[in-house]
Amino acid sequence: MPITGQDTDFAPRSSETERTNRQKFSEIFAASPTLPNELVYSQLSLYLSRQELARILVLSDIYRTHVLHTNGVLFEFGTCYGRTAALLINLRGIFEPYNFTRKLAIFDTFSGLLGCCSKDGAHESVYDGAYSTGQSYESHLAAVLRYHECEAPIAHIKKHEIIKGDAAKTLKIYLDCHPETIVGMAYFDFDIYQPTKSCLALLRAHLTKNSVLVFDELNCPEYPGETVALNEVFGLNRCKIQRSPLTPWMSYVVARDLIGQGAVAATRGLRAGRGALRVAPDRRRLMLDRYAAS
Numbered sequence: 001m002p003i004t005g006q007d008t009d010f011a012p013r014s015s016e017t018e019r020t021n022r023q024k025f026s027e028i029f030a031a032s033p034t035l036p037n038e039l040v041y042s043q044l045s046l047y048l049s050r051q052e053l054a055r056i057l058v059l060s061d062i063y064r065t066h067v068l069h070t071n072g073v074l075f076e077f078g079t080c081y082g083r084t085a086a087l088l089i090n091l092r093g094i095f096e097p098y099n100f101t102r103k104l105a106i107f108d109t110f111s112g113l114l115g116c117c118s119k120d121g122a123h124e125s126v127y128d129g130a131y132s133t134g135q136s137y138e139s140h141l142a143a144v145l146r147y148h149e150c151e152a153p154i155a156h157i158k159k160h161e162i163i164k165g166d167a168a169k170t171l172k173i174y175l176d177c178h179p180e181t182i183v184g185m186a187y188f189d190f191d192i193y194q195p196t197k198s199c200l201a202l203l204r205a206h207l208t209k210n211s212v213l214v215f216d217e218l219n220c221p222e223y224p225g226e227t228v229a230l231n232e233v234f235g236l237n238r239c240k241i242q243r244s245p246l247t248p249w250m251s252y253v254v255a256r257d258l259i260g261q262g263a264v265a266a267t268r269g270l271r272a273g274r275g276a277l278r279v280a281p282d283r284r285r286l287m288l289d290r291y292a293a294s
């Protein structure tokens with residue numbers, strides 16, 4: 001039976017004490033006396049966990065430090081319930097509220113993992129159908145994201161798109177329809193090898209040196225496929241993988257470390273050659289002066 005939101009263990013390393021405490025806290029949240037409108041609009045931080053707050057801070061830092069100063073589309077590969085998509089929309093609304101070109105493209109099957117293979121290891125949660133969000137969840141997510149977008153300027157322009165299906169296929173269609181695409185940031189949370197590798201390869205031609213690739217499961221023993229995919233497409237020895245001390249999993253690579261190495265070397269060689277050409281006339285003049293004096 002597919003793992004759904006009701007039976008998924010999103011924190012497999014938690015102790016029994018932590019699990020018990022979180023269950024009790026869930027019951028406290030469910031019985032909250034806070035007025036529903038106030039709870040949703042202004043009081044959710046009352047129930048926000050340390051771990052989730054850390055994740056928000058890290059993604060905010062990546063956005064402000066790297067995304068804000070480059071051009072391009074935001075991509076999310078594997079959204080599940082959409083918390084990262086909602087966060088990206090709100091970060092855009094905070095940091096660049098008038099940048100209507102900063103679109104967000106969200107890719108997910110909404111029916112769980114798809115394409116699991118031997119490179120994904122043998123963890124009990126790694127199988128096709130795991131992490132399904134349930135039937136028609138994308139409709140609920142669309143309504144949520146539309147609300148968030150309406151809270152920012154230029155709300156009459158829709159700046160996000162939810163693409164349902166196998167991203168290895170739907171991303172190719174998307175890029176064919178949008179040849180102008182530049183990757184500002186791509187957030188990978190597929191967990192598994194095949195869709196991660198396919199999408200990395202498809203995006204390669206759309207990366208600039210400032211593009212940012214963010215990963216949720218690099219160096220993760222339960223989900224080795226994401227790391228294997230990055231290694232096969234770009235090579236780990238070319239990646240300057242960066243992370244924040246605030247959260248153990250989220251890490252990122254700036255694309256300048258992955259592309260253009262040959263071009264950089266060629267440019268340096270060309271510059272060196274031009275330098276030699278600049279020196280040569282001086283040497284010729286010195287030889288002529290010496291000849292004239294002889």
